[in-house]
Amino acid sequence: MSNKHEYRSVFAPYISAFMKIKSAVVSKTADYGHTLKQWDDAMILNKRSELYVTKEMVCEWEKSLYPTSDVTSYHKHSQLIQFLKYLCRLGIECYVPRLPKRPTSTYTPYVYTHDEIIRIFAAIDEAELSRPTPKSCLMCMPCLFRLLYATGMRISEALSIRNEDVDFSNNFIILRKTKNNKERIIPMNERLKEVLMQYIKYRDLVPVEGISNPDRYLFVSGLGKPFSTNTPYTFFKRILEKCGIHHRGKNEGPRVHDLRHTFAVHTLHRMSSEDVDLYAGLPILSVMLGHASVKETEWYLRLTREFYPEIIEKMSATTGGVFPELDKNNMYHGKGN
Structure with missing residues (x-):
């Protein structure tokens, strides 16, 4: 989608150039555009006209933001940090803040029957x-x-x-x-x-x-x-x-993205029912989902424990404990989910 924001601060041409680069590699750049518009507005509000970034300027941007959730704040800081590192690569002196600790996810995926x-x-x-x-x-x-x-x-x-x-x-x-x-x-x-x-x-x-x-x-x-x-x-x-499938409340779903989880679980169930070697089939599913590693796909085996426990039994028989038990709270922060 196109970026419709108009940038007016001293950083405007650099933001526009950064957004062009991002649009070539990221399918959704609207969030970046909104975050950098907030940065642009904060610089104008505080009358910043010099092309450098200090810790004080970053604090001014943070104060200009509306109250947001920890998740939103995390993503906004991540997007700004990427822009500031881009400026650093261009030789512009910048203070780059540390990325806040990633918030813990409480979402439980919904698997459609x-x-x-x-x-x-x-x-x-x-x-x-x-x-x-x-x-x-x-x-x-x-x-x-x-x-x-x-x-x-x-x-x-x-x-x-x-x-x-x-x-x-x-x-x-x-x-x-x-x-x-x-x-x-x-x-x-x-x-x-x-x-x-x-x-x-x-x-x-x-x-x-x-x-x-x-x-x-x-x-x-x-x-x-x-x-x-x-x-x-x-x-x-x-x-x-x-369809009478009711929303279970905040962070409970179901969502459109749960079709992805459902695909993975149903695929594993079908592999199991057709006696496909899950140890060999899991990497194929991993590639299909676009995961960076098989370990990310391993989450879906844990997810199936409640719905199809026989899959876990078959997998355990072939892997012999190769894959460790993983903390559910980290599941939806993996690169490939």
Whole structure:
């Protein structure tokens, strides 16, 4: 998504250059833009006109922020620190603060049952607009959510796919903008391929010039424009309510991202039921999910303990305790989750 902020401080050209670099490697740069806009505003408010950064200037920025959660504060400091290190590499003298301790996550992932998945897709297929609008993204939703569940990709990764990234001849999708900034190839089975081809067939009937061009986004609104993650989030919340799957409260879910967790758990369950060697299959799942290491994927084996304990038993028989027990609170801070 484009950065719409206007920067006016002495740091403005450097912020703009930094944002261009970030947009080339990060699929979602809006948060960076907002954080650096707050930095820009603080510099103007405090009449900072010299091109250097002191500890006092960082404190001024911190004081200008609205009260935020520990998680939000952590991410804002991380984003500012990245910018300040960028300035340092350009030879600009900067005080770089230490990154605050990462807040402990209390979120417990929600794994949808197979019955819930069936009900969710049925509700998505039956969804209708309350009133016609060309901005609607409803035509994308049946395909988008099936793609998330069938591949375990993140919603931001799915929305960054362009037409040229989908290869029907070789049955794979290339993900170029990922959380770890590493491209990866996602295979398509025949059912997913059929769903994607059907979606594209009807999408291309939308009277928007160039909607099928290779460099255009795969998932677009009726105006042919890409959309933010907020759109599927809001839509999915209504679907869950319709299916009688109630939100369990703050940090309890369920969420769109839980489709990723569900994909991993259901995949492991299927491997187990088909007598696939989980010791050999786990690295494949790890690559599919875009994890930096198999240890990150090991979390999903721990997650399945409650739902499919026989998987853990099979894994223990093959690994012999190679993988250690891990603290649940660290689970969702791994690079690949």
